[in-house]
Amino acid sequence: MQELPKDACFHCLQPIPRGVELTVDYEQQPRRVCCAGCQAVAETIIEHGLSAYYKHRDLDKPQQTPILPDELSNLDVYDHPDVQREFVRVLDGDLQQAALTVSNITCSACAWLIERELQAITGVDKAVVNLSSQRLQVIWDPNQVSVSEMIKRLAGIGYQALPFQPNQQEQQFSRQRKGFIRRLGLAGLATMQVMMLAFALYFGVVSDLDETTRDYIWAVSLVFATPVILYSAQPFYMGALRALQAKQLNMDVPVSIALLGAYTASVYAVFKGTGEVYFESISMFTFFLLSGRYLELLAKERALRFATNRLTLMPQLATRETEQGNESIAVKQLQQGDVIVVNPGETIAADGELLSAEAWVDESLLSGESLPNRRVTGQTVVAGSINQQSAIRIKVTAAAQQTVLAGIVAMQDSALAEKPQVQQVIDKVAGYFVSGILVIATLTFLSWWWIQPEHALWVTLAVLVATCPCALSLAAPTAITGTIHRLNRQGILVKGAQVLESVKSLDVVCFDKTGTLTEGKFKLVDRIDVADIEYTNALISGMEAFSEHPLALPLKHLSDRPYGFEQQIKLVAGMGLEAVTNKGEHLRLGSAEFIRQWLPEADIEPGYNVILASQSQVLAQLKVEDELREDAAATINKLHRLGVQTQLISGDDMSRVKLVAEQLGIHEYYGQQKPDDKLTLIKQLQQQGKTVWMVGDGLNDGPVLAQAHLSMTFANASDLAKTAADVVILSNKLGSVNDVIESAQKSRVIMRQNFSWALLYNISVLPVAALGLIAPWAAALGMSLSSLLVIANSLRLYRE
Numbered sequence: 087m088q089e090l091p092k093d094a095c096f097h098c099l100q101p102i103p104r105g106v107e108l109t110v111d112y113e114q115q116p117r118r119v120c121c122a123g124c125q126a127v128a129e130t131i132i133e134h135g136l137s138a139y140y141k142h143r144d145l146d147k148p149q150q151t152p153i154l155p156d157e158l159s160n161l162d163v164y165d166h167p168d169v170q171r172e173f174v175r176v177l178d179g180d181l182q183q184a185a186l187t188v189s190n191i192t193c194s195a196c197a198w199l200i201e202r203e204l205q206a207i208t209g210v211d212k213a214v215v216n217l218s219s220q221r222l223q224v225i226w227d228p229n230q231v232s233v234s235e236m237i238k239r240l241a242g243i244g245y246q247a248l249p250f251q252p253n254q255q256e257q258q259f260s261r262q263r264k265g266f267i268r269r270l271g272l273a274g275l276a277t278m279q280v281m282m283l284a285f286a287l288y289f290g291v292v293s294d295l296d297e298t299t300r301d302y303i304w305a306v307s308l309v310f311a312t313p314v315i316l317y318s319a320q321p322f323y324m325g326a327l328r329a330l331q332a333k334q335l336n337m338d339v340p341v342s343i344a345l346l347g348a349y350t351a352s353v354y355a356v357f358k359g360t361g362e363v364y365f366e367s368i369s370m371f372t373f374f375l376l377s378g379r380y381l382e383l384l385a386k387e388r389a390l391r392f393a394t395n396r397l398t399l400m401p402q403l404a405t406r407e408t409e410q411g412n413e414s415i416a417v418k419q420l421q422q423g424d425v426i427v428v429n430p431g432e433t434i435a436a437d438g439e440l441l442s443a444e445a446w447v448d449e450s451l452l453s454g455e456s457l458p459n460r461r462v463t464g465q466t467v468v469a470g471s472i473n474q475q476s477a478i479r480i481k482v483t484a485a486a487q488q489t490v491l492a493g494i495v496a497m498q499d500s501a502l503a504e505k506p507q508v509q510q511v512i513d514k515v516a517g518y519f520v521s522g523i524l525v526i527a528t529l530t531f532l533s534w535w536w537i538q539p540e541h542a543l544w545v546t547l548a549v550l551v552a553t554c555p556c557a558l559s560l561a562a563p564t565a566i567t568g569t570i571h572r573l574n575r576q577g578i579l580v581k582g583a584q585v586l587e588s589v590k591s592l593d594v595v596c597f598d599k600t601g602t603l604t605e606g607k608f609k610l611v612d613r614i615d616v617a618d619i620e621y622t623n624a625l626i627s628g629m630e631a632f633s634e635h636p637l638a639l640p641l642k643h644l645s646d647r648p649y650g651f652e653q654q655i656k657l658v659a660g661m662g663l664e665a666v667t668n669k670g671e672h673l674r675l676g677s678a679e680f681i682r683q684w685l686p687e688a689d690i691e692p693g694y695n696v697i698l699a700s701q702s703q704v705l706a707q708l709k710v711e712d713e714l715r716e717d718a719a720a721t722i723n724k725l726h727r728l729g730v731q732t733q734l735i736s737g738d739d740m741s742r743v744k745l746v747a748e749q750l751g752i753h754e755y756y757g758q759q760k761p762d763d764k765l766t767l768i769k770q771l772q773q774q775g776k777t778v779w780m781v782g783d784g785l786n787d788g789p790v791l792a793q794a795h796l797s798m799t800f801a802n803a804s805d806l807a808k809t810a811a812d813v814v815i816l817s818n819k820l821g822s823v824n825d826v827i828e829s830a831q832k833s834r835v836i837m838r839q840n841f842s843w844a845l846l847y848n849i850s851v852l853p854v855a856a857l858g859l860i861a862p863w864a865a866a867l868g869m870s871l872s873s874l875l876v877i878a879n880s881l882r883l884y885r886e
Contacts, residue, residue: 095120097128103414164233164249173249180229181211185250186222188215188240199331203239207231221250266380273318273376276310277369283307284366297359304356304363311365315349319372339520344550345371351547374873404435407479424482428473437468438480446474519848523553530856545858552855552868553848561840561876568883569833576829578822579814588795589830591777592730595823596768596790598782599736599746601800603820604712610640612709614691622706624649626698629663629675640710641696662696672701693745711742714749717821722750724824735764735790764790781823798823829883836883840876847872 093102096110096117109116110128119125175183188200197215200222204213209230214223224236240247283303322345325338348364355361405412407425420426420436428434434447445461448471458474461467467480527549534542573580597603615622628649630638642648649667656664662676674681674697678690681697685704690697694707725732733754734747740757747755756767768790771778780794791797791811799811800818815822851868854860860868 090117095124097124164237174233177225180227181225182228183223183225184233186224186237186247187250188222189246199328200240200245204236207236207239210236222247263380266376269318269321270373270376270380273314273369273373276314276318277366277373279310280307280366280369283310301356301359304352304365307363307365308353308356311349311352311368314369314372315345318376319345319368322372322375339524341371341375343524347547347550371873374877405429420482422482422484426480426482427477428480429477430473430475432473434467434469434471434473434480436480436482437466437484438482440465440467441479441481442477445478448472448474523550523848523852526553526852526856534858541858545856548855548858548860549852552851552860561844562837565833565837565840565880565883568836568880569829572883573813573826573829576817576822576825578817578826580812580826588777588779589827590834592779592827593776594731594733594771595725595779595781596733596735596771596794597752599734599743600712601783602781603718603734603746603750604714607712608640608710609713610644610708611711611713612694614694614707615705616703617705619706620645622698625667625673626675626706626708629655629665629673633657633663641708673705674699693741714746715820717819719750721820721823722752724821726751728827733767735759735767761789765793768793779823781820798826833883836880839879843879844872844876 090096090099094100095102096112096119098120100120102118102120106118106120108119108121108125110119110125111117112128117128119128173184177183200215201213204210204222204224207226209227210224211227212223212225215221226236237247283306319342322338322341326342329339345368348368351361352363352365352368355363404420405414405427406420407427412427425441426435426438440461440463443463445467446458447461447467448458466483467478469484527546530549531542531546534545569580623645624647626641627643627645628651630641631648632655651665652668653666658664658676658680661680662674665673665675667673674684676697677695678688678697681688681690681699681704684701685699688697688699688704690704691707693711694709696708696710697704698706698708722732731754732752733756734743734750734752735756736743736759743755743757747753756763759767768778768780772793772795778794779796779798780790781798782791783799791799796813797811798813798815800815813826847868851860
């Protein structure tokens with residue numbers, strides 16, 4: 087076994103916090119571990135005779151070392167309370183909730199099968215699969231069913247489920263991408279080779295080609311096409327098998343029948359020396375279909391790359407007070423009642439009650455607003471907030487999956503899982519179409535078997551090949567992919583097809599304020615000066631140099647020559663700064679309330695939040711605020727011209743919300759809205775039958791972004807907002823909202839054309855093929871041309 091890194095946990099290889107003295111016995115020697123959870127898992131591995139796991143793992147790549155060996159994935163280790171602390175959330179009553187990552191999900195039939203299997207278990211209250219993230223949200227009664235039992239049930243129907251880890255999404259995409267590249271590369275190479283040989287066969291149709299040469303070309307084509315049918319086309323077979331297992335029909339079923347039918351008939355023709363071969367069609371169809379799915383995967387992966395879950399940025403260690411002094415402890419070991427110390431600039435690791443006299447915390451990832459919030463003794467501070475000033479003490483009230491942050495994540499996942507997908511509609515239509523084609527193909531075979539048995543197979547194959555809905559299956563994905571790439575060039579990332587589904591009936595676009603309609607960066611937007619502006623700028627810059635408050639940032643550089651104060655400047659918490667000039671003049675710089683302690687009758691204009699004053703007069707009034715985005719007004723006006731209603735929903739103060747709404751001409755606005763309040767407003771609009779889009783960037787916007795019919799955010803938004811949003815705007819232009827609408831409308835036109843052509847072709851060619859008036863090779867060529875026409879039409883979206 088490789089040498090274990092010093093002070094690293096024997097199981098997870100992470101650093102062991104100071105003061106932790108837990109061990110497990112391995113090969114008759116005690117091995118140190120970082121927490122009770124790792125201790126329990128390691129003991130379970132050893133007890134089950136799987137100690138070889140520790141001998142063969144790669145210690146040079148600890149981040150790639152699995153926490154559990156594959157053999158343990160279905161054992162009872164996930165029922166251990168210490169392990170469950172990391173992924174199980176306790177709900178009201180006796181219920182628990184968890185997110186599981188499920189592999190091998192390929193279509194809506196898979197999701198249906200998984201949900202049905204789990205909901206049949208006594209004790210499972212709810213099971214919902216989100217196709218886009220391949221994540222399962224399950225709620226259960228632990229007194230009736232265990233996590234391990236649910237995982238075993240899923241394994242029994244061919245799906246591997248594991249507790250969700252934030253970094254699994256990227257790893258999953260990496261595996262899928264590599265698999266597609268291998269399959270696509272093989273299909274592409276085979277297509278080029280077989281097509282060159284096919285030209286000779288097509289030429290032989292109208293001229294004499296000696297039988298020996300023909301048989302040789304057939305044999306070589308068989309060699310090239312066999313790896314394609316056995317390896318490259320596997321995703322279609324798996325999709326078809328899972329659809330049939332769920333007693334449904336999807337587009338993979340006719341695709342698989344066509345590929346396997348054409349291959350079987352071709353192999354038969356090669357060995358019998360008579361008939362037709364379709365090896366070029368097999369390779370070409372597989373290449374086209376894989377190309378479409380690969381492009382979809384790339385677009386989705388690029389979009390989700392910007393959506394790293396905020397939980398991955400939570401601290402792994404916390405400083406806990408003990409009778410012997412402070413100690414470092416893993417966050418997952420924190421218990422209710424523990425007292426932790428959070429230094430300036432550190433992220434708070436758990437929800438708790440503030441024990442210190444005062445704290446300034448940045449809750450922008452929770453509230454979406456960038457102004458720091460003041461908390462005093464006894465008030466609640468939440469995990470994910472950042473301590474802005476001096477060290478603070480917190481009594482833990484909730485940790486791990488019980489925090490406010492974890493609750494918002496769970497709420498967002500639930501909304502995501504229940505969102506309708508346009509692909510479900512397409513699969514339903516294709517299911518009816520496929521059922522009809524299979525029935526007609528069967529009737530055709532029986533009819534020709536009665537009339538001319540020697541032609542029954544070839545005519546039936548011509549029906550299946552000619553009417554196989556490959557063009558239908560490409561109609562939506564190619565149009566969607568074209569739209570995604572078109573928007574990517576404009577700096578807009580689209581994760582799915584929801585935009586196409588909702589744009590046709592768009593009624594309301596709801597906006598957050600800070601970071602959405604505004605820049606999200608504090609600027610000096612206005613000022614009123616009484617004294618000399620150069621002198622007041624020097625005073626303000628000199629005083630703000632001693633402040634760490636975010637509002638001070640745009641004021642520190644007002645003057646190139648800040649005033650040099652000889653006496654120490656006094657910081658009055660929550661109010662401002664107090665200083666004495668070198669000539670003995672007393673000054674205050676801060677809020678209006680702070681200034682009115684000196685000047686009760688001071689005439690301070692509303693909205694001006696930084697005031698400079700002496701004991702006798704106000705010297706300057708400054709308005710430090712988020713600036714409106716340059717294109718905010720134009721974006722709102724264009725939406726109004728399109729007949730789209732706009733609303734402003736923000737967690738910010740009502741006065742600032744009203745001011746922004748009036749500047750932009752937004753007539754409906756709501757301030758001081760919590761995440762639940764925002765979610766309620768969106769649901770109320772939807773209950774009125776309205777199609778709602780949401781544009782936001784804060785972590786508290788995650789649930790409403792997931793609930794809305796379509797959601798947008800910016801690249802510099804909170805990670806959770808980017809996870810929940812359907813569209814991520816990289817260009818930082820609010821006008822991209824209108825670009826999305828325009829592109830979606832064009833995409834719907836292209837998609838409608840694709841569907842019309844595909845259905846028209848299939849309906850027209852069906853009677854011709856069923857009557858035996860079209861040769862199988864001509865049916866294959868027609869099918870190829872039909873698919874190529876759909877692809878070519880969709881390519882217009884790249885150019886326009």
